[in-house]
Amino acid sequence: MKAKTLIGMLLFLIIAMPADAQRIKDIANVQGVRNNQLIGYGMVVGLPGTGEKTRYTEQTFKTMLKNFGINLPESFRPKVKNVAVVAVHADMPPFIKPGQTLDVTVSSLGEAKSLRGGTLLQTFLKGVDGNVYAIAQGSLVVSGFSAEGLDGSKVIQNTPTVGRIPNGGIIERAVVSPFSSGDFLTFNLRRADFSTAKAMADAINDLLGAGMARPLDASSIQVSAPRDVSQRVSFLSVLENIQVEPASEAAKVIVNSRTGTIVVGQNVQLFPAAVTHGGLTVTIAEATQVSQPNPLAGGETVVTSESTIDVAEDSRRMFMFDPGTTLDELVRAVNLVGAAPSDVLAILEALKMAGALHGELIII
Structure with missing residues (x-):
């Protein structure tokens, strides 16, 4: 089969792939092709x-x-x-x-x-x-x-x-690129993931034939390529447009402690736990008074201080999280509590320490 006919058939198959997948050029780079x-x-x-x-x-x-x-x-x-x-x-x-x-x-x-x-x-x-x-x-x-x-x-x-x-x-001088040498092309995933590497190798093999692509590790996929430079360019133009469905990201909660930004991944879940949030306000007021004794008693006039301590507690509801609570319930419950970003961070850290947070807590 001629190379042009093969490339045309492959491009047709690529266009027919599901629209929710991503192109290889959007998730991986060709090794050696760099600034x-x-x-x-x-x-x-x-x-x-x-x-x-x-x-x-x-x-x-x-x-x-x-x-x-x-x-x-x-x-x-x-x-x-x-x-x-x-x-x-x-x-x-x-x-x-x-x-x-x-x-x-x-x-x-x-x-x-x-x-x-x-x-x-x-x-x-x-x-x-x-x-x-x-x-x-x-x-x-x-x-x-x-x-x-x-x-x-x-x-x-x-x-x-x-x-x-x-x-x-x-x-004034060109950089020698390894793109035109060797029998293989290697793609490096921008986000290393074993599942995505296997899915990408399977997608290439489904279109080009079994054994054409081999995942080397969580970020590298090696593909057999023609030695002729012009054929290799056409070959790569087909590969980079193959649609791949990346694997779901690991459950993570990213917290920026400087700006208060909190990003919760979609796979974050909670184990059974109860969370309560409240505020305790202590106000101490100092007042100065003058003590004037009875003139017949022979006492002295003195200045006294009077302290007033007021303690106000802001009561909040306690929320119970059932097994498998998702991101939607977590965000809605935290919003109902009315917590500030710093308080949300404290709640997330407490949940992680209690073993009730299913996901990695990353503080940047």
Whole structure:
């Protein structure tokens, strides 16, 4: 059977899959097809007096002039306020080729007040292996600004010390990708799960034939692939559109202790338990009184203190959770109690400690 006919039949079968499933491209990545981070050290010039004057700025400035054949005495300290040393970084997409461009981000490293109006001079961007993969240069686009008065008052909006250069980086070296080598393609699940890995391998085998896909672990599925690069691209275009129904997530309760955000997973259940929530308010009031004795008694006038203690208890109902209580009953019961996020956290922790919470409690 010709490859084009096979691919057409597979695409038809994929479209006919249930709509509640997800495509492989949405739940997994191809191993080796990834971004690569680049970073460089450079200088921004042309600033309107918002630059910096530091020792490493002077050293960078002298080194730049030396590269152009201008040698300055070691004792000479240039007074420049229109330059700033910066860090330049970018993400290099997979399969990008020499001559193509990418966006770069420029961030001040020193005491520069703003990079607005500056121009980045030619900067080498290196990868983790130390090789130069791109060269960046161009005028910065800075969204923030700052203004300072003579009395020291200052107004800053957004971040004036960070800017971008759209298409400011030019690729000089391509990254060798393992995509076109070997007899296999490996998919890595974005969320490791043994059930999802098996379901994905079964879905591929149902369409391509038994033994084509093998789950290696909870996150990796290995698939036999053609060696010819053009056929491999067409083959992968079919694989990434196969519909897979991911396994249900484990029962989890996620709590953000800083913001009070609580997310309860759909599989969270409660074992038989009783929960009560109440508030106890203690108010202590101090009053000052003057004691004036009878003049004939010969006593003295003194100042006395009188304390009033008021205890008020906010009574609440007690809720009983039956076996297998679901998320809906749990949320409804907590809302009826009228608990604040911090109180809900205390209730969940108590339920977990009592062994009545069926799910993992994660506090971030």
